[in-house]
Every structure is written in structure tokens, then in C-alpha cells.
Amino acid sequence: MINKTQKLNPKLFDLQIEQEAIRDGFGRGLVTAGETNEQVVALCADLTESTRIEAFAKKFPDRFIQVGVAEQNLVTVASGLATMGKIPFAASYAMFSPGRNWEQIRTTICYNNVPVKIVGAHAGVSVGPDGGTHQAIEDMALMRVLPRMTVVVPADSLEAEKATLALADSGGPAYIRLARNKSAVITTEASPFELGRAEVLFDSDEPAALIIACGQMVYFSLLAAKKLEAEGVAVSVINLHTIKPLDKATVIKYARQAGAVVTVEEHQVAGGMGGAVAEMLAAEAPVPVEFLGIQDQFGQSGEPGELLEHYSLGVKDIIMAVKKVIERKNV
Amino acid sequence: METLTDEKIELLTETANNIRQSIIGSLLEARSGHTAGPLGMSDIFTALYFHILRHDPARPDWPDRDRLVLSNGHICPVYYATLAHAGYFPVAELKTLRRFGSRLQGHPHREFLPYLETSSGPLGSGLSQACGMALADRMDHGLTSDRYIYALLSDGELEEGNTWEAVMLAGKYGLSNLITIIDRNGIQIDGFTKDIMPLEPLAEKFDSFNWHVVEIDGHNFEEIVAAVGEAQAVFGRPTVIIAHTIPGRGVKAFERQYEWHGKPPSEEEGKKALAELRTLNGKIKSEND
Ligand SMILES: Cc1ncc(C[n+]2csc(CCOP(=O)(O)OP(=O)(O)O)c2C)c(N)n1
Numbered sequence: 103m104i105n106k107t108q109k110l111n112p113k114l115f116d117l118q119i120e121q122e123a124i125r126d127g128f129g130r131g132l133v134t135a136g137e138t139n140e141q142v143v144a145l146c147a148d149l150t151e152s153t154r155i156e157a158f159a160k161k162f163p164d165r166f167i168q169v170g171v172a173e174q175n176l177v178t179v180a181s182g183l184a185t186m187g188k189i190p191f192a193a194s195y196a197m198f199s200p201g202r203n204w205e206q207i208r209t210t211i212c213y214n215n216v217p218v219k220i221v222g223a224h225a226g227v228s229v230g231p232d233g234g235t236h237q238a239i240e241d242m243a244l245m246r247v248l249p250r251m252t253v254v255v256p257a258d259s260l261e262a263e264k265a266t267l268a269l270a271d272s273g274g275p276a277y278i279r280l281a282r283n284k285s286a287v288i289t290t291e292a293s294p295f296e297l298g299r300a301e302v303l304f305d306s307d308e309p310a311a312l313i314i315a316c317g318q319m320v321y322f323s324l325l326a327a328k329k330l331e332a333e334g335v336a337v338s339v340i341n342l343h344t345i346k347p348l349d350k351a352t353v354i355k356y357a358r359q360a361g362a363v364v365t366v367e368e369h370q371v372a373g374g375m376g377g378a379v380a381e382m383l384a385a386e387a388p389v390p391v392e393f394l395g396i397q398d399q400f401g402q403s404g405e406p407g408e409l410l411e412h413y414s415l416g417v418k419d420i421i422m423a424v425k426k427v428i429e430r431k432n433v
Numbered sequence: 434m435e436t437l438t439d440e441k442i443e444l445l446t447e448t449a450n451n452i453r454q455s456i457i458g459s460l461l462e463a464r465s466g467h468t469a470g471p472l473g474m475s476d477i478f479t480a481l482y483f484h485i486l487r488h489d490p491a492r493p494d495w496p497d498r499d500r501l502v503l504s505n506g507h508i509c510p511v512y513y514a515t516l517a518h519a520g521y522f523p524v525a526e527l528k529t530l531r532r533f534g535s536r537l538q539g540h541p542h543r544e545f546l547p548y549l550e551t552s553s554g555p556l557g558s559g560l561s562q563a564c565g566m567a568l569a570d571r572m573d574h575g576l577t578s579d580r581y582i583y584a585l586l587s588d589g590e591l592e593e594g595n596t597w598e599a600v601m602l603a604g605k606y607g608l609s610n611l612i613t614i615i616d617r618n619g620i621q622i623d624g625f626t627k628d629i630m631p632l633e634p635l636a637e638k639f640d641s642f643n644w645h646v647v648e649i650d651g652h653n654f655e656e657i658v659a660a661v662g663e664a665q666a667v668f669g670r671p672t673v674i675i676a677h678t679i680p681g682r683g684v685k686a687f688e689r690q691y692e693w694h695g696k697p698p699s700e701e702e703g704k705k706a707l708a709e710l711r712t713l714n715g716k717i718k719s720e721n722d
């Protein structure tokens with residue numbers, strides 16, 4: 103059942119649930135961060151409107167740098183700003199940043215240990231018609247292998263807003279992953295959020311499986327959990343908004359309780375959130391795991407819903423994976 | 434290259450107009466995609482595929498064909514429309530642009546459409562690939578090769594470091610079999626190029642990297658063809674043709690505005706645009722024909 107302490111949107115299972123793009127929450131959060139802390143600055147590489155950095159740029163024109171179509175410059179200039187005490191948010195599409203400028207992020211941001219926040223918009227196949235060149239499905243892997251990097255994948259726009267504010271204060275390098283399309287607003291202003299803490303959104307006394315998801319897959323996982331509950335299959339659902347550092351204690355506790363795990367992400371299975379979970383569980387609490395994500399393929403053009411279905415990231419795929427992992431547990 | 438007669442210019446003009454109509458048609462179906470760049474580059478694409486390039490739609494894998502690398506992949510509606518009108522695939526297929534399963538991906542993908550030499554979309558890496566092709570051609574055929582590698586770039590992607598790495602390399606190796614055409618339309622996503630990241634003096638930049646530079650009106654077929662002819666005659670240096678174009682060219686309401694970089698026309702705007710293009714053709718045919 104829904105975990106009441108999470109104060110989720112009362113319309114969670116309503117078809118009329120509010121929809122807002124995750125990137126919109128980031129845009130709002132950045133303006134608030136800018137109002138509270140004048141060291142917060144922003145940079146963009148010719149994608150001001152679509153990364154939603156525009157509101158900040160309009161409000162604080164003197165604290166905004168337009169670098170043009172130059173993602174390597176984007177993050178290295180940000181590194182320089184951070185060295186002088188600024189807290190830069192550097193935005194582009196995830197495909198180009200961190201897609202194009204990975205080594206610059208590694209050396210000038212993580213190795214230097216400066217608090218630059220990489221904002222990767224338009225991540226995942228839900229980007230839609232632009233096609234495979236624009237659908238970043240490797241970015242979490244690229245970012246989570248870097249020492250000192252915090253990796254955040256908000257589940258909805260309100261969580262993105264809270265995460266942006268938290269990252270402005272986190273003191274270190276960070277990556278925040280945003281999606282383009284409108285998606286369900288599953289949390290409320292009152293929902294708890296803390297960097298590095300996994301949130302248990304759906305709970306049960308004797309879960310047969312644990313679903314761990316991030317980004318908009320959290321909503322689909324909750325829908326699957328509800329359907330499974332109606333079928334008499336009890337599961338729990340974790341929103342793993344912070345992939346790194348991983349909330350080991352919570353994941354281990356709930357994985358042990360359920361004895362089987364399904365991970366769901368809009369990312370390559372290789373190197374993604376499921377990988378992070380499995381690496382940790384294999385060492386500390388081995389249980390069967392089913393991985394939902396992109397299976398070593400590229401994206402392509404299509405409507406977001408069409409593509410999520412094509413790549414087996416729909417509610418029915420989650421239900422099937424849960425049943426499969428429960429069977430594996432019983433062998 | 435053949436000589437460019439007045440009749441041929443008339444034919445090219447009509448073809449470019451038809452290509453523009455196809456671009457609008459495919460964007461109307463797709464309901465997303467880029468308008469300004471494709472319309473602005475229609476004349477250059479027409480000149481290339483209907484006069485300049487050595488190619489054969491019946492033999493797309495002909496080894497001796499010229500190679501064309503479209504670096505700024507987002508203008509693919511003009512690439513697709515040109516390939517269709519040139520006979521590579523049915524014009525009707527243009528209506529599938531950006532749809533699930535279509536060969537006409539939102540950005541060019543070679544795996545879907547094998548007539549493309551490269552896949553693109555992420556900006557700034559086309560010139561390097563064209564350099565690689567030019568180097569390979571030279572290894573295989575020496576300095577006397579009569580095959581050309583054409584690289585099409587936008588002005589916005591001149592902001593990418595990768596582009597200038599390639600500019601240096603082409604200068605170093607004197608790649609005279611490489612002909613680069615820049616869509617100098619003055620716009621990018623966030624605004625006018627001069628405001629986002631000034632590029633001028635652009636001709637001087639290329640000149641200082643040991644390139645041969647030609648500046649043309651990118652809507653004038655005589656100038657386009659003459660510039661390519663000049664580039665083919667240059668020895669020991671790569672050539673860049675800085676083609677001054679009008680983004681959105683052919684539809685007054687879309688011209689010269691960066692807002693039209695990445696959105697498709699609405700039904701209403703599209704209808705008007707098609708009517709405007711058809712009446713331009715009116716010099717040849719009346720709208721009611
Ligand atoms: C590496 C990379 N960074 C960013 C983008 C997003 N983007 C697509 S088009 C574009 C504007 C580039 O300007 P230009 O190519 O001159 O656009 P046009 O004249 O066709 O409007 C940008 C920033 C991209 N495709 N690739």
C-alpha cells in the first residue's frame with residue numbers, strides 16, 4: 103500500500119493526475135537557489151529555453167554565461183567559476199553534456215573537486231521524435247563511475263525542484279538528469295526529500311518483490327504495484343532518486359525483506375541504476391534481480407509512450423518482471 | 434561538371450521550389466522538426482544533387498561517387514526531400530518523417546536510410562569525418578583523384594571546438610579534395626549568431642588556417658556552381674564556401690527569425706506557406722493549374 107508518510111499526490115492513481123515536465127521543476131528550483139545564494143550562477147550551450155535555465159538567465163543576467171554550442175567549454179568554464187567560489191549550474195542536453203565532455207568533467211570538476219552541477223536535459227528515449235542521436239541512455243553510467251560525483255534522477259518536477267535546491271548546497275560535483283516530456287507529478291510540496299536517501303513509496307508487510315526505480319519510471323512502478331496488489335501480489339517500491347551515493351541501508355533492508363528485486367530505468371541496463379543496485383547487493387545481500395531498461399540498443403524516433411513501450415518500459419513489463427523474479431526466488 | 438545553362442537554372446529553381454514544398458509537407462505531418470535551416474539550404478541541396486555531385490540514385494553504393502557529409506543533421510528535412518526528388522526513394526515516404534519505424538529519423542541515421550554517408554545530429558563532428566574521407570581517398574587514389582568530399586556545416590556548429598580541430602587538420606594536409614559549404618544564415622537556437630557567439634571575421638579565420646575561401650549568395654545557382662568549380666580547381670588547399678543564406682527562405686513569415694530554427698509550421702501557417710511557394714512557381718505555372 104501507499105506509504106502515507108511520503109505524502110504523495112492524492113490523485114496518484116487518478117487518470118487526471120497533474121502532468122508537468124521534470125525540467126520545469128529544475129527551472130523553478132534554480133531561480134529560488136539564485137535568490138537564496140548569490141554565488142549560484144548558470145551557464146548554457148545554446149539551449150536556454152529547452153533546458154529551462156531561461157528563467158534564471160532573465161532574472162540574473164549578470165550571473166548567466168551563454169557559451170554557444172560548445173559543451174567542452176561549458177563545463178570547463180564552469181570549473182573555473184567554481185574555483186573562484188561560484189556554484190555553477192551548467193546546462194545542455196544530456197547527450198552532449200556529459201555525453202561529449204566527459205573527460206573535461208572528470209578532470210576539471212571531479213579531480214579538482216569543485217562544486218559544478220551538470221544539468222543533463224532531454225535524457226532517455228522519452229525525448230521522442232528527435233531520435234536516437236538525442237536520446238541519452240548512457241549518461242548515468244558516465245556520471246556514476248566518477249569519484250566524488252553525486253548523481254540525481256528526480257522522479258517528477260517537484261522532486262527536481264527540491265533536488266536543485268539541495269544540490270546548490272551540497273558542496274561537491276553533481277549531475278542532475280532531466281526529462282523532456284510531461285510526466286505525472288507523483289509527489290507534493292510536503293513529500294520528504296533528502297539527497298542520498300532512498301524513499302520507500304509503496305510498502306507491504308510481506309512483500310514478494312521490491313521494485314527500485316528512478317525518474318519517470320517511479321510512476322509506472324507505482325501503477326504496477328497497485329495492479330499487482332489487486333492481483334494479490336504484494337510488493338514494495340523504492341524511489342532511488344539519488345543513484346550516487348547509494349542509500350545502501352534502505353536498499354539492503356527492503357531487498358532482504360522481499361528477497362527479490364526488479365530495477366526499472368530509462369537507461370541502458372549496462373552501467374545504470376540497476377547496475378549500481380546489483381553491484382552493491384551482490385556483495386552485501388545477494389537476491390535475484392530482474393533489470394528493466396534499454397538492452398544494449400540505441401533509441402529512435404517516435405512518440406514517448408510508443409518508445410517506452412517498444413523498449414519494454416511499460417507498466418505491463420514491470421508486472422511481468424516482478425512475476426518472473428518471484429519465480430526465480432522460488433527455484 | 435556540366436555548364437550551367439539558363440534552362441538548367443530554370444529547372445533548378447523549379448526543383449528547389451518543389452523541395453521546399455515537400456519540406457513543409459513533411460513538417461506538417463511530423464508536427465515537430467526544423468523549418469528555418471532546411472528552407473534556407475534548399476537551393477544548395479538542389480544545386481548539389483541536380484547539378485554538382487557525381488552520384489547515381491540507381492547505384493547508391495557506387496564506390497566512385499562523391500561523398501556528402503551533412504554535419505548539421507537537424508536540417509535533414511531538406512536532405513530527405515532532395516534525396517526523394519532525386520529518385521532515391523518515393524516522395525510519398527517524406528510524410529513519415531520522425532514517425533516510429535520510419536526510415537526518416539528525426540536526425541539522419543544511416544542504419545535506417547543507407548543512402549546517407551554518415552549519421553548526424555550532434556553538431557561539430559561532420560568536418561572531421563569528411564577530413565577522414567578525404568584522407569582515405571587520397572591514400573587510395575593519390576593527388577589526382579577526381580572524387581570530391583563535400584562537407585555541409587551550419588554556422589552555429591562553428592562554435593564547437595571539434596570543428597576547428599578539423600579546420601586545422603585539413604589545412605595541415607592541404608585537403609584540396611575537401612569542399613566545405615557553410616550555411617551562414619546568422620541564426621541558432623537561442624538567438625542571432627552574432628549575439629550568442631560572434632564568428633566574424635569568419636573568412637579571415639579560415640584563411641589564416643590555410644584554407645581557400647569563397648563567399649557567395651547561397652540562393653544564387655550561378656554563384657553556387659561557380660564557387661564549387663573554383664574549389665575543384667584549387668590545388669593544395671581545402672576550400673570553404675561561406676554561403677550567405679536566408680533562414681526560412683521562400684516563405685516570408687519564416688524568414689530571418691531564429692524562432693523558426695526548431696519548430697514546424699502549424700496547419701494554418703503550413704497552408705499559407707504552401708500557397709506562397711506555389712504562387713512563386715506561378716512564374717512557370719499559375720496557382721490554379
Ligand atoms: C553537440 C550539440 N550541441 C547542441 C545541440 C543542440 N542544437 C541543435 S541545433 C543547434 C543550433 C545550432 O545553430 P545552427 O546549426 O546554425 O542552426 P540553424 O541555422 O539551422 O537554425 C543546437 C545548439 C546539438 N545538436 N549538438
Ligand SMILES: [Mg+2]
Binds near residue numbers: 587618
Ligand atoms: Mg545557423
